[in-house]
Amino acid sequence: xxxxxxxxxxxxxxxxxxxxxxxxxxxxxxxxxxxxxxxxxxxxxxxxxxxxxxxxxxxxxxxxxxxxxxxxxxxxxxxxxxxxxxxxxxxxxxxxxxxxxxxxxxxxxxxxxxxxxxxxxxxxxxxxxxxxxxxxxxxxxxxxxxxxxxxxxxxxxxxxxxxxxxxxxxxxxxxxxxxxxxxxxxxxxxxxxxxxxxxxxxxxxxxxxxxxxxxxxxxxxxxxxxxxxxxxxxxxxxxxxxxxxxxxxxxxxxxxxxxxxxxxxxxxxxxxxxxxxxxxxxxxxxxxxxxxxxxxxxxxxxxxxxxxxxxxxxxxxxxxxxxxxxxxxxxxxxxxxxxxxxxxxxxxxxxxxxxxxxxxxxxxxxxxxxxxxxxxxxxxxxxxxxxxxxxxxxxxxxxxx
Numbered sequence: 001x002x003x004x005x006x007x008x009x010x011x012x013x014x015x016x017x018x019x020x021x022x023x024x025x026x027x028x029x030x031x032x033x034x035x036x037x038x039x040x041x042x043x044x045x046x047x048x049x050x051x052x053x054x055x056x057x058x059x060x061x062x063x064x065x066x067x068x069x070x071x072x073x074x075x076x077x078x079x080x081x082x083x084x085x086x087x088x089x090x091x092x093x094x095x096x097x098x099x100x101x102x103x104x105x106x107x108x109x110x111x112x113x114x115x116x117x118x119x120x121x122x123x124x125x126x127x128x129x130x131x132x133x134x135x136x137x138x139x140x141x142x143x144x145x146x147x148x149x150x151x152x153x154x155x156x157x158x159x160x161x162x163x164x165x166x167x168x169x170x171x172x173x174x175x176x177x178x179x180x181x182x183x184x185x186x187x188x189x190x191x192x193x194x195x196x197x198x199x200x201x202x203x204x205x206x207x208x209x210x211x212x213x214x215x216x217x218x219x220x221x222x223x224x225x226x227x228x229x230x231x232x233x234x235x236x237x238x239x240x241x242x243x244x245x246x247x248x249x250x251x252x253x254x255x256x257x258x259x260x261x262x263x264x265x266x267x268x269x270x271x272x273x274x275x276x277x278x279x280x281x282x283x284x285x286x287x288x289x290x291x292x293x294x295x296x297x298x299x300x301x302x303x304x305x306x307x308x309x310x311x312x313x314x315x316x317x318x319x320x321x322x323x324x325x326x327x328x329x330x331x332x333x334x335x336x337x338x339x340x341x342x343x344x345x346x347x348x349x350x351x352x353x354x355x356x357x358x359x360x361x362x363x364x365x366x367x368x369x370x371x372x373x374x375x376x377x378x379x380x381x382x383x384x385x386x387x388x389x390x391x392x393x394x395x396x397x398x399x400x401x
Contacts, residue, residue, distance in 0.1 A: 027066045027323055027330070030088035032081055032109075033099040035072040038202060041229055041261070042101045042308050043073075046123050049305060049312025050098070052298055057320060064323055069094060073105050076171065076201045076227075081105030082112065089116045095330045096121065096322065098315055101308070102201065102227075103127035103172040110134040119322070119335030123315040124308060127172040128180075128391035129398035131358050136332030138339045138358040140318050140351070141311045144173050144225070145391040145399075146364050147254035147276040148180030150384055151223065154274065154366055156188040159250055161221035163193050165214045167207075168225045170197035176391075177225035177254060183396060185223075193217060201227045207238040214249075215242055221250045228256040228308075233266055240269030250274070258369055260306035263376050270376055273369045278362050279307040279348040280378035291347035307348075314346050318353070350386075359389040 031050070033043035047070070054066065069092050071084035081100065088094045089112060097113065098121045100106040106125035110133035113120050120137045122130065128143040155161040164185055168174035174197075182192045194217060199205035214222050222244065224235055239251050251257075255277020263270065281292055281304050291313065295305045305313075318339060322330065325338040340355035349363040366382040391399035 025064050025323075027064060027096065028092060028094040029066050029068050029319065030085070030092065030094035030097045031068055031070045031099045032073050032084055032088070032097065032105065033070070034074060034076070034101055035070070037074055038204075038229065039073075039076060039101055042124065043099075045261070045306055045308035046099060046101065046312035046315075048295070048299055049309035049314075050123070050316040051312075052295060053313045053316035053320075055298070056294060057317075060320060061323060066319075066323075073099070073101070076102035076104055078102070078104035078108035082108040085109040085112055089113075089118055094118065096319060096335065098319060099123055100125045103130060103176075106130045106137070107133065107172065110137065113137065113332065117332040119330065119332045121315050121318050121322075121339075123311045125173070127176045128389055129176075132398060136336060138318070138336060138353055140315045140353075140360050142278055142307075142362070143359060143389040143391060144177040144254070145180040145389055145396075146278070146362070146387050148177045148223075148225075149184040149390040150364050150387065151181060151252055151254070151276045152184030152188050152190075154276070154382070155221050155223075155250075155252055156185060156190050159221065159252075159274070161185075161190060161219075161250065163191050163219045164221040164223055165194045165196065165217060165219040166192055166223045166225075167196040167198050167210055167214065169201050169227055169231065170199060171201050173227070174201075174225045178223065179397075180391065181223045183394075184390075193219060198226070201231075204230045204234050207234055208242070211238050211242050211244065215244050215247065218247070219249060221252050224251065224253040224257060226256060228259040228306075229262065232257045232259055233262050236266045236269050236273070245272075255280070255307060255367060258367060258378065260304050260378075263369070263378070266376065268371070270369045271371050274381075275367045276364055277307065277367055278364055279310045280365075280367060280380075281305055282378045283347070283380070285347070285349070287345055288347040310347050314344060314348070314351060317344050317346075318342060354388055357389060357392050359392065361386050361388050363387065
């Protein structure tokens with residue numbers, strides 16, 4: 001009798017273990033990022049942010065675990081990202097895709113993920129209408145309209161800008177950014193007197209002829225979009241070398257111009273620069289201070305997160321939420337249902353996913369560059385709370401279709 005009872009108990013325990021094992025799932029997450037070339041600095045930040053969240057919180061997955069399959073999107077043209085995404089879907093059979101620094105990359109993969117019913121969590125690409133291309137795409141980064149449209153209020157009402165010139169890197173997010181600024185600026189009574197395409201995103205051009213063209217027209221403000229990195233450093237230095245500030249021209253733009261990892265090398269030329277953005281490593285909040293401390297512990301005291309790093313961190317938080325919410329197979333529709341309305345207390349401030357648009361809702365901050373001792377810092381001059389994507393809110397162009 002005793003042997004039979006022990007045998008029955010053993011069978012029950014074994015069955016429970018088998019059930020637990022069956023319920024556990026190995027989730028394949030494909031990460032598509034520029035890991036080589038000029039964009040590698042962006043991919044590195046996102047990957048570090050994502051893996052920091054994963055390593056700090058992997059116990060939250062319970063019996064589930066993630067296998068990361070990383071691919072290099074290389075250049076920002078979209079063709080490589082499309083090819084490696086196809087391979088991740090067909091050969092690797094990933095459950096979810098993430099990354100995508102450049103807008104052409106995210107645009108190129110939209111038909112693939114729609115057909116395969118694979119969810120995508122975009123960690124950067126900011127062209128506003130990307131999420132309109134597929135019902136399976138959600139974004140945890142930003143849209144160009146969140147910063148570009150809001151910059152108008154400051155430029156028109158606080159800086160007294162009546163005439164402005166826009167300069168932009170000539171690819172989708174650049175066009176989107178200057179369109180956002182123009183729509184808002186002209187609705188506030190200002191006039192954009194010139195829009196200057198300034199080369200592509202891959203190689204940093206000589207900005208001198210573009211800025212000289214702007215200087216000769218004597219605008220009050222020069223609104224610039226470039227894809228952060230070395231482009232931003234060159235913009236600030238060219239503005240200073242041509243003495244544009246001394247002629248009464250104010251340099252403004254999204255926070256790509258004052259990326260944390262490039263700020264210190266800009267020197268005195270950056271002091272007083274106003275940008276509109278959603279993150280800086282200098283934020284003095286408990287959440288951000290803890291994030292920066294964890295980053296430095298993981299990657300070295302000399303390393304610092306920038307806006308791409310926090311987007312990788314938050315993107316992984318969103319992926320964890322999907323995995324822990326969806327019971328069974330992850331599909332495009334089930335993942336998007338899980339993300340709609342999701343809220344998270346990010347190092348950048350409170351964020352959520354708009355259930356109607358699958359876009360991030362977040363605080364946008366007016367930044368001003370200041371100097372404290374030998375170090376340049378970002379100061380918050382104003383906070384715009386819970387900002388939605390204005391392109392969709394106002395139903396402009398492709399966002400309104």
